[in-house]
Amino acid sequence: MIMKILWQIPAILAISACIALGFNQLRAKTLPLFCPWSDSVSEGTFSEYVSIISIEEAAALFDAQQAVFIDARPESVYDEGHIRGALSLPWHQAEEKCFDVVENIPPGKNIITYCDGATCDLCDKLAVFLCDLGFDKVQALVNGWTIWNQHNLPVYQSNM
Amino acid sequence: MRNPQSFKTHYIISVIVRFVLGAIFIAAGIPKILDTASFAGMVYNYNLLPDTLVNVFAITLPWVEVIVGGMLILGIWLPGTVVLYNLLMIAFISALIFNMARGIDISCGCFSTDSEDIIDMGTIFRDILILCGSAYLAYVVFLKKINSDKIFAKKRYRIR
Numbered sequence: 001m002i003m004k005i006l007w008q009i010p011a012i013l014a015i016s017a018c019i020a021l022g023f024n025q026l027r028a029k030t031l032p033l034f035c036p037w038s039d040s041v042s043e044g045t046f047s048e049y050v051s052i053i054s055i056e057e058a059a060a061l062f063d064a065q066q067a068v069f070i071d072a073r074p075e076s077v078y079d080e081g082h083i084r085g086a087l088s089l090p091w092h093q094a095e096e097k098c099f100d101v102v103e104n105i106p107p108g109k110n111i112i113t114y115c116d117g118a119t120c121d122l123c124d125k126l127a128v129f130l131c132d133l134g135f136d137k138v139q140a141l142v143n144g145w146t147i148w149n150q151h152n153l154p155v156y157q158s159n160m
Numbered sequence: 161m162r163n164p165q166s167f168k169t170h171y172i173i174s175v176i177v178r179f180v181l182g183a184i185f186i187a188a189g190i191p192k193i194l195d196t197a198s199f200a201g202m203v204y205n206y207n208l209l210p211d212t213l214v215n216v217f218a219i220t221l222p223w224v225e226v227i228v229g230g231m232l233i234l235g236i237w238l239p240g241t242v243v244l245y246n247l248l249m250i251a252f253i254s255a256l257i258f259n260m261a262r263g264i265d266i267s268c269g270c271f272s273t274d275s276e277d278i279i280d281m282g283t284i285f286r287d288i289l290i291l292c293g294s295a296y297l298a299y300v301v302f303l304k305k306i307n308s309d310k311i312f313a314k315k316r317y318r319i320r
Contacts, residue, residue, distance in 0.1 A: 001239055001302065008240020012227060020223035024196070031196050031219055034212050077278055117205035117266040 053139040055147045058112055062153065067110040070101065070130075072122035073145070083114065083144070084154040091115075091122040094129050102133065110137045114144025167306060174300040177293050178232050181245065184290060185229030188271050192222035195273040202269035206255055207262075224248070232297075242297045249291040256284050 024031055053061075061067035062083075069086035071078045078088040089101045105111065111130055115122040123140040130138045141147075149155065192199040200218035203209065209217055228248070231241045252270075256279050259266060268279045270287075300306050 004237075004239045005243050008237040009244050012231065012237065012240055012244055013224065016224040016227045017220050019227070020220045023193070023223070024219045029197065031200060031215055033216055033219070074278055076280070120205070120266070 051139050053112055053141050055141065055151055058139075058141050058144075058148075059151065059153055061110055061112065067112050068105050069141075070111060070113045070126065071145075072113050072115045072126040077116075079158055081145075081155055081157045083148050084156050086114075086156075089126060091126050091129075094126060098129070098133065105135075108137075110139065111135055112139050112141050112144075114141040114148070116145035117143060167304065170300050170304050171306050174297060174306060177297055178235065181290065181293050181297070182229040182231075182233035185225040185232070185245070189222040189225035189229065191272045192218070192269070193226070196222070198273035199269055202267050202273065205266040206259060206269075208255055208258070238301050242294065242301050245294045246291070246298055249287060249294055253284060253287045253291060256287065260284070 021033075024033075058067070058069075062069070069083045071082045071086045071088050072091045074090050074092070075088055078086075078090070082088070087101050087104060089097055111127075113123040113126045113130070120143065123142070123144060127138045127140045196218055199222065200215050203218045203221075204211075204214045224244075225248070228241055228244055231237055232245060256268070260279060260281075266279060267273075268277045268283050270277070270283065
């Protein structure tokens with residue numbers, strides 16, 4: 001039985017790899033086998049209409065109380081922890097909840113949207129949505145929740 | 161003394177479990193094959209692989225899932241397939257727990273490439289439930305020695 005396992009697992013993996021690589025080569029949108037992900041993320045894979053703010057600039061605006069942070073993640077995730085003072089506007093509920101949130105944004109303030117994960121595009125989508133609503137000082141903080149924590153900046157954490 | 165009725169019961173249950181677990185892997189693999197680029201972004205977000213391996217992994221894993229799922233349903237190479245299924249589930253659960261412990265709110269990438277499908281305790285519980293099913297299959301194949309070669313071959317289960 002052990003001998004069977006020892007040859008069957010590599011065989012299954014080899015067959016899968018051959019089919020996967022062959023399919024990838026034949027498909028219309030071939031994905032390159034090797035891609036410098038960190039470089040492409042830092043260069044920005046986001047909408048050309050939204051500017052990306054660095055963590056240092058975001059922290060400076062936070063300290064100066066010149067920015068409103070808006071959390072684009074689902075509300076349950078926001079409830080577990082978020083940037084201190086941030087408002088919740090989940091991207092998938094943006095249309096129905098936007099007016100409640102917009103009421104709490106003082107005029108002229110910078111708006112910084114964020115989500116989590118280096119390729120999370122919810123903050124970018126939300127920023128575009130807010131620009132369409134007429135806000136002109138909207139920026140996205142890429143991978144916001146993770147890097148905010150990495151810099152030990154103020155957060156709200158639920159006690160759960 | 162072995163009880164033939166007990167073996168028959170295990171055989172019938174194991175066939176049902178194989179169908180369910182196989183279908184789960186196929187359902188998990190197909191959306192990732194259709195949108196490999198988004199899945200690669202999710203793999204990158206897990207922060208577990210070096211950049212150079214992200215795309216290769218994202219291209220190959222969905223096919224491994226589909227082929228292992230198909231082989232499980234058809235009863236082909238069961239010892240290797242069952243062990244591989246268990247190893248994959250352990251790897252998935254470990255990755256989920258590791259990232260939850262790190263406090264990173266990322267998309268699961270489990271059954272879709274939807275960026276709003278955030279990992280939570282429910283995701284881990286669901287995967288543990290699937291692991292229980294695959295552990296049962298390992299028990300049936302390796303300890304009960306019920307090793308059907310083909311799912312549709314009635315009365316061909318072997319009692320060794």
